[in-house]
Amino acid sequence: MNNKNHVGIEKIKTGIEGFDILSKGGIPRNRTTLISGTPGSGKTIFSTEFLAKGILKSNQTGVFVTFEELPKNIKKNVRSFGWPIDKWEYNKKWAFIDGSPRNDKNVIYGGDFNLNGLIARIKAKIKEIRASRVVIDSLDTMMKRFPSEEVVRRDLLKLKRELEKLDVTTIITSERYEEFGNISRYDLEEFVSDNVLILRNVLNDETRRRTIEILKFRGTDHNKGQYSYTIRKDKGIVIISFIHDLKSSYYSSERSNSGIMELDHMLGGGFLSGSVILVSGSTGTGKTLIGISFIIGGLKESEKCLLISFEENYKSILNKTKYWNYGLDKYEDSGQLEILNIYPEIEGIEDHIVDIKEKIDTFKPNRIVIDSISALERICDVRSFRESLINLFIYIRTKNIIGLFTSTSPTFMGLTTITQRHISTITDTIILLRYIELYGEVKRGISVIKMRDSNHSKKIREFVITEKGLKIKEPFNNVSGVLKGDIIKGGK
Template sequence: MTDTDAIPRIPTGINGFDQIALGGLPAGRSTLVAGTTGSGKTLFAIEFLARGVQNHGDPGVFVTFEEDPDAIRTNVASLGFPIAEWEATGKWTFVDASADIAMEASTIGAFDLGALTVRIAHAVRRIGARRVALDSLGAVFGNLNGFGSLRHELFRIVSALDLLGVTTVITSERPEEYNSVSRLGVEEFVLDNVIILRNVLRAERRRRTVEIIKFRGTSHRTGEWLFTISPREGIVIMPLAFLRPRERASTERVSSGNRDLDAMCGGGFFRDSIVLLTGPTGTGKTLTSLFFAAAAVRAGERCLLQTFDETREQLARNAASWGLDLDAMEGSGLLRIVSEYPEVASPEDHFLRIRRVIEEFGPSRVAIDTLSALERIVSSRALLDFVIALGAVLRHHEITTLLTSAPTGRVTPTVTPAIAMEVASLTDVTILLRYVETGGEIQRGIAVLQTRGSAHDHSIRRFEIDNTGMHIGDPMRGLSSVLGTVDPAAPGGLAQPSPQAGGERPGERDVRRPDGDADG
């Protein structure tokens, strides 16, 4: 252990934060948590205390300068924190300074920090507290003027807390998301540890991130980390909250729902596989998802089918055209369909909903159609975090998963799918669907680009779609550049050709499908 790692940590218990902090907050020190309105400062402080009581039996003192204790008790009830019960058993106590601040500021213009420090010390000793939270500094120091006096008074209260041997979280407002760290401009210089919570508006949507600016004398992870706030789970930092080491890799095979595709993949998918199926509109992505779900029902397994592109009614109509009865499958209790458009929630909230269904429904299989729809509302980094977190949950539960995506361009793929580029390295099986024109006829081709831990068919095969499903045929002999030119950066080393790249030959080129062809 190095000197910088010798400082003991106290776990916060906040979902994913201790992974960023490499174990938790430095013990016996004060940490500044700064953020703008709605960034989650108060919730961070509350969770730090509440998780300490829940997980470690650490008593805590919450010092409130603005919110009434009754409001705090009510606001966190959905998280399952029985604060009133903890107060009765001596695990939690409030120091309510909100009324004192309002009265003293209006009469003498300043708040008596000496009296406040005495009250906090008394509360700490009375219940044997190990954790303290102060929310927030702006209310205490708002009437003080001058950098020197602000710094002196802040140092005074922080020193008193450190002498008590408690680990403290102190919240403070920020005037903007970037540039300055705090509103008063002195907090970050006095405190040993600084954390920033952001609530940035980008592309008309809010995106919360957390960043550790400094842990004096010890190490931590750097950069901004995406998080969301769940009414049931509190702060959830993605994807770190869900990454767990895999204890084993399954060798059991399950069917894709298509015997020919199973054969191309070496006998089916491994039980814990994550499969990425990518192709333009109408090549059979939704069809494959439906037959994948039907195979689960036939095997007596539960399957979650999440669709971002179609309504439940559209999906049932399409399934019926291929002889599949979704109503009957749902009625059996083995199929759960969740249909919602990406725009109704953030990707983080979509993830939490999917995870909640997985935990409640307990599926053996999951199909998500399509990831590309989420690209309408999210950056590539946030979408990658979504997939990493989802993959961690799926692998932990050993769930066979089918993810679909579409390339840029509705039919003729001119750019390798952005999400496929990012996700391919995280998946176990990558399957590519493609349109090809040969002899004046539009044909479909399928190729298995990778199957981790298994041999697979390396040929590009023709396939057809009719009212009974997908039928995979013979290899497409005598053709070249069907799937694109070689590009090491693309999934499996294959990229989609650009119009400038050439690759067109008489009787062998990419075409747009005629309008009106049903989307598969």
């Protein structure tokens, strides 16, 4: 459960999805970690989940000290994630220290005071329920409650030392008013905590992106930079960190058909299991049909297939296949095939990725097609797009399924788009579809431009869409400049 690293700082797993990978094992044990963020950035959710996952995954009890929200409001939030807070409280797995403002006008300050009453309460509660985790929410409301900042600073340090003696791991939340700049309003981070996390909710190009960053973990290693995350009503925070344990990835030399015989030849025998394929082409070049052929190829081998369409509607997909005399509906009825039609705009890309992963977990497909990822690019910035897709690609590899993704290139003939530049390095195979103008006619060309760990044909072939599916014909010989879209007859 606890990971020791080379400098001997032990960490405890938070249980928050993605965080323990990003932080290389969790947050430093028996220390205080400050979580800073703007209002609505997810600080309270992160800290309540820290306690909830402690109970659910590590059998560790927790104390929640609140200075702002009433315990009953916090409980309402916790319940909305499906966590049985009332049962936990009853069984002494979770306890509140209520420091929320009293509606009591009859208070007078007269002379020196300290926060020993609070410290005594926290210590007693930790001992009573044998807590391993403590949350203090928040530093700012605590500072505002008392007429002397100096006293609060002094006693916070005292509290921190007392907590360390009790072997508990603590999270303190702190508000900031700008996404970038001072870590917290009271500049307390230096002296309260050696460990600082920052949550952000940045508006960029009219899309919001939630990120988490580990600013520092003194004396212990962690990943740097901002990572996207999303908040899910059923599971809490999900961080899209793409650093996974590579050993768990599954590499195989097993081949699967592409659904098109000639394409299998071009690929040197078919797609590799656990590989990610990008099919790129401008509109109308036949990307969706390549995807459907791939699905049909799987269905014929009795494999389970999942088709997620972000662009074409369900009906038009079925119409296409009827035209080819494949009845996809009968496979859908038998449960071997599932087709999902999703509007990209309904949620952020991080949520789409989590949805797809959940679907993979429940449906357990052998093949998955996503048509197209360009539709997802519309709803986020470049970085979220790349991170989210890498995260999904790695997931597909670890599940040993084959994923085929289509991508629309804006030019009819040219080669790269931003999409492809950003994700081509992480795909195993790239198939290019292009319009080729030859002898006064527009033809379609197909080529395999990358195939990891395998030989493949480098030729560009003509392909046609017929009533029986896609047909790949002879290579374009005697011409060059096809990739550039600038055909020269006679070739090299």
